[in-house]
Amino acid sequence: MTKETHPDKMEWRALYKAAATFKALAPWRWMREHHLFCVVDPEGRDTGYCGVTGADGEHTSLIVNLGTEGLSSYLTTLELGDVVDPLEFLFMQRCLMASYEDRDLLNKEDRDVIKGLGLSFRGRGAWPLFRSYRPGFAPWHLTSSEARFLRVALEQAVDVAERVENDPGLIDLVKHRTLLFRVPAREGDDIAWRDEQRPVPKVGQPPLPRPKLEVERARRQLEGAKSLDSVWEVDMFPIPQATHERKGDRPYFPRLALWVDRGTGLVVGHSMFGPVDSPDLSMATLRVIERLGVPRTIMVQRPEVAALLEPLAELAGIELKPVEWLDGIEGARRSMLSGFR
Template sequence: MNNQVQLYSLVKKLYQANFWEDYWDNDIIGIQLPDHKDPVFISILGKAEQNFGFLIYRNLEELSYYFEMRKQAEFSEFNSAIEMLQTHKCISLNFEDRKEIPKEEYEKIKASGVTFRGKKAWPVFTDYKPGYYPFAINEKDVSFLIAVFEKLIETATDFRASLQFYEKEQETYEILMRTYKRDGSYEDGFYVVPEAILEGVLDNEVEYASIKLTDFEMKRVNNQKMKHTIWELDIDFIGVPVVPPNGGRPIFPSLLIVADTKNSEVICSEFVNPIEAEKIQRIIIQLILAQNGKPPKIVVNANRYVKIASCLENLLTTLDIELVPVQKLPLLSVVKEDMLEYFKD
């Protein structure tokens, strides 16, 4: 039996098991595979919204994105689909109508010889990674998923009798866990999710970039006077995927955009890599010099505050500029909507 046949045969068994009749999406299951460093974590979808499927988090780092997604959904609405995508880092298996699945997926299913029929019954795999366009799984993923699904079918079946565990109030966040040994035997227990993972992605310990500029550059910009204005600043993904020059998986480029609220003018719009702190710092001081003055305050979207602060906090503190998180950037929100419409056209 080749990998595709084995994969879709297991997928059909998962579909027929109807786990979403009993599991809520926050009833996370943990499975420790013998040759896997971290446990694999699975969320079962469908009981609440009738969108049937599974989210497979390959390790603890990916699980932190699950909690980040929950946190952001609870405390603020996602402004766009691209913003929501940045909280996804996992493999999803969703069951869709036949007419809604991509042609490539249909060809794989057809070639496997495994039959699927009915509404919301056709499997679609998607690999999610922040900054990248949702993509098809690769052959390495197929082998991994076969190993997971073989264990998930029996584990989720057995744990059905223990789901009342998730209804109890817990001092720590625990999930049902099955640990497999190389000989196929297993032990059932509970897994305490580390506090750092529960905090999500953005609240994990952040390394603030040092000032990457020369003393001459800093002296020059420090001599600028404070202006009576506030800047809005954002570094966010643009929802139009771009294929890298060397090919491969399409990416969502990041755009640094700055607006001066005093005259309602966009003063910077430049594509950047969020990890290139030196480039971002240099753009800011060039803006200050071009505007002949420093803003006493720069406001940023609260959801991206940590990411932006990691690049700019030390620089702005030295320049006596306050970096302030806010729930919404009034001027840039409108500007970004107009830009998205432009890209769509």
């Protein structure tokens, strides 16, 4: 794995310059969040699906959604709006963001970079803030490669926005049924950019996890477990307290799994998971089963949780029942999360 490095002074200076040019243009005056265009990373790392925010005067920014995963989460948030829980939103986002904030939203590292460059900003919503978002992790400072791509995206956003002001049809999805891509081509030491209208990529829900169950081990753990005429609710959700394994690591939001007896409303099990793609929910459920017994039914409301539990449910003969709402889980969730406020 390539070691992530911090931007150097030259990269920071170029990024702040691009951010200043973008802010001076203020394209949120004529562009909306659904006016998407794309920038291909000259270094070949990713494609950025870019959206401009701030038409409501509240939060001005350029959001560079990375790949189809980032595009999918962005479109989901546009569709659902305020319905999306802020913490669940952080578990979806994969993007880079340049926003313009009040000074008190910057931390010491941000202010030190600005001071080191000899820059100064004044007023509300005037301070550039650059952040990287990855699913499951806290917003974090940019790596060197992220800073370079965000700078390129800001520069290309200025090019696109200037033309869109005079020709709104340039990024009209209804008119073209395509997205405008800004595509780089290296010419010696320089990069030339051209427009391409490309089909809108197919996006959807991310693929469900395909867990591997240690069948023999699971069988041994199920031996002797009594059968229960009970229904459990099982769910997993992020908690609003970022943590990290080692000092200096990027903080992440742990996910809490709960097992609730639907009949009594009591929490019969809980487990914490880090930022892994497929937490071992089956083995955690087996530990609850060893202690209490095998339930008749497990109710779930998230497809991801159903996929994680499916191999165990088949092996143990447990009915796995998808539902739209889990009363017991929601009550326990509210009670537990109130302690983090």
